[in-house]
Amino acid sequence: MGKSTKKSWVKMITAMVLVPVLLTGMVGCSGSKGENSGSVASGDFNQEGLPIVKKPVTLKVLTVRWGSMGDTFTQNQWLKDLEKNTNVKIEWQVMSSNDWAEQKSIMLASGTLPEVILGDQSFSDSDIVNNLSYFRPLDDYIDKYMPNLKAAMQETPEMKQISTFPDGKIYSLPARLPSRPITAQQPVINKAWLDKLGLKAPDTIDDLYNVLKAFKEQDPNGNGKKDEIPYSEVGLSMDFLNPFGITDLNATSMMIKDGKPVYFPTSEEYKAGLEWVHKLYSEGLLDKELFTQDGTMASAKHQNPDAPIVGFSNQWTPDAVFGKWSDQYETIPPIAGPDGKRYSTGDPSGLSYRRNELLITKFCKNPEVAARWADQFYTNEASIQNFWGAIGTVIKKNDDGTYSLMDPPAGTSADAWYWEQSLRDFGPKYASPSFEQNIKLSPKTGDGLKLQLDKLGNEYVATPFPNVMYTSEEFQELPTLTTDIDTYVNTMRAQFITKGGINEGWDNYIKKLNDMGLEKLLKIRTDAYNRYTSVK
Structure with a gap:
């Protein structure tokens, strides 16, 4: 057998x-x-x-x-x-x-x-x-x-x-x-590195370029090694393209522009964003293993035991990612893009x-x-x-009608509790x-900390393509379309960033997506969006 x-x-x-x-x-x-x-x-x-x-x-x-x-x-x-x-x-x-x-x-x-x-x-x-x-x-x-x-x-x-x-x-x-933020991932930077190099937190994409360049060249962690990685994640997070107006809360490659659903990997904003990212990559300002590492490898870099080696990324909160180096990192406001505007991934109605x-x-x-x-x-x-x-075990109901959370038992994190x-x-x-x-949370940890950090970016949150519902027939068609299309988009994203050539290859890239059935995929997404928004 x-x-x-x-x-x-x-x-x-x-x-x-x-x-x-x-x-x-x-x-x-x-x-x-x-x-x-x-x-x-x-x-x-x-x-x-x-x-x-x-x-x-x-x-x-x-x-x-x-x-x-x-x-x-x-x-x-x-x-x-x-x-x-x-x-x-x-x-x-x-x-x-x-x-x-x-x-x-x-x-x-x-x-x-x-x-x-x-x-x-x-x-x-x-x-x-x-x-x-x-x-x-x-x-x-x-x-x-x-x-x-x-x-x-x-x-x-x-x-x-x-x-x-x-x-x-x-x-x-x-x-x-209850008490959820509006923003999802936010820009996080090593504040200790900025202070050591006498730099301010970046406000524009030009500032970010200059900061990442300084991180690479000026040994901000002070260990005498050229081990600093200015930016590191698993693949390129779409949050890194926020300054170009790209947000993707529900990982559909869709966003809402002028009140209509748009497939952003064929947009001019996306193209401009990848051109900029290619410039950073070609100058060694992004992790050279960006497209080959997994979550375990990325986490090992974020929590490198001997010295912090990652300068910038997009995260929920710094303490969720950087381990013993968390105190060196701070969340900053969204970075302004080429049009001078700021965008943040999230949902104006709350997550x-x-x-x-x-x-x-x-x-x-x-x-x-x-x-x-x-x-x-x-x-x-x-x-x-x-x-x-x-109430009485984890939550304290206060005399003024408010509610606060008690401290977890020793040896237990609040979230685990x-x-x-x-x-x-x-x-x-x-x-x-x-x-x-009426809910009073500690601003220093967990849910309360995220609400504090949320204030830095919530006014810039873009309306996301919502978490729509599909019919049985649509569910049958979607996997075939998205498997081929998503794989091709991800492959070409890596190629455009690592090797360049986006201007020369753009028309052929669009043509191939259309040949793969992009129009049908867009119809399914748009029909689902229209059903969602028509519910009264």
């Missing part, structure tokens, strides 16, 4: 063993100790107020967590109180992201899903769109049983926009995370919105109970407790914009 045949037999046997296990563990409302194990009688269900049901009922909820993160979040006091107040007991099935892809394939192939699926790491747009018959349309449930979410959608239309599928219905519930945070499947016997349970998550206090941790104590990024949430002024 050959290796490939052997593997397929192993997979088949694994599937045969796992499917019954998955099925017995996931279907229906299980009950014990007098709890309801079937559909709730109409007289036991309360359409408003608490408890949701007069007699206890159990919902089976599946969620996926990163790696071996486990299920400590289930001990969140708010979740415990929710169970008591609603009479809805949750039987959690917590899966690891490490083996979720295989488990998910088996589940979808079996045609049997759990009652409720929580968190956008569980099922993607294409998983849902290609298996719509497994999921309940939620519009009527929102209208009848979810006043909190309904009010949130009226106050913040993005909540409805991001949740509406191509057929005009809502199959998954959204989230608006807060997500979809696919909760799905109710057709296998749920009490969908109205699940809908009312989910609606409890859409209050301000519920949202912060499911993002950071419970929040993941341990809450659903964190996953699950339904809505913190209203007006409520956010």
Whole structure:
């Protein structure tokens, strides 16, 4: 038996063993100790107020967590109180992201899903769109049983926009995370190097060129070696082209220009940006391994143990990247481009919105109970407790009506503590914009630090091509188009930067993209954009 045949037999046997296990563990409302194990009688269900049901009922909820993160979040006091107040007991099935892809394939192939699926790491747009018959349309449930979410959608239309599928219905519930910034990656520079060389932080692309040149030639780390790398990343981050008006928040190679979707790798701004980057590369101001290194290699340079060797890059926050050298780095305002304007990658409405945070499947016997349970998550206090941790455990509710975060236990980072104590990024949430002024975060670390740094660039954030939704047919066509087109664009980007020749090669580059089906790709992206913006 050959290796490939052997593997397929192993997979088949694994599937045969796992499917019954998955099925017995996931279907229906299980009950014990007098709890309801079937559909709730109409007289036991309360359409408003608490408890949701007069007699206890159990919902089976599946969620996926990163790696071996486990299920400590289930001990969140708010979740415990929710169970008591609603009479809805949750039987959690917590899966690891490490083996979720295989488990998910088996589940979808079996045609049997759990009652409720929580968190956008569980099922993607294409998983849902290609298996719509497994999921309940939620519009009527929102209208009848979810006043909190309904009010949130009226106050913040993005909540409805991001949740509406191509057929005009809502199959998954959204989230608006609390206290998120508007900017994504921002320019970060080694301030200690600037001070040593008597330089100011760069304000324009000409300044940046001069600073990078000084970093290369004047030994700013003081170790007597020519080991400084003025700029280093994995590939060329599109954030490096921000001064030329290029932003790509959702990695689609699309941006909005004059209110219309544009494919920027064929734009004049992109061409001018690559010409400028080629000049920097040809003078040794960019990492010579820019297009050949992976994340591990880049991280080793950012955290070089003997001395800092990277001068400039675009990052979320300096402390997330530069390790023990973090104190030497500072975030600076966006750099002005050739037109004198500044641009920053992000979203003017905030990096807060997500979809696919909760799905109710057709296998749920009490969908109205699940809908009312989910609606409890859409209050301000519920949202912060499911993002950071419970009031009294992680969050302190102050006498003046504000909320602040407690210090994590010794030996634990704040971020790790929040993941341990809450659903964190996953699950339904809505913190209203007006409520956010009551949340007081430390400006020195984590989420609070990012909000401080955000002030440097948020007025320059360009409207991004949104996180649109595609139809089943579009999902079938997209991979074929993007695989060839993206590969070619990335290859030519590296070539234009390392070898030059963009002026001579530009027309042929455009022609080849058109031959590959760029027009069809643009139509799919534009149709999806038009559907997204037409949602009212």
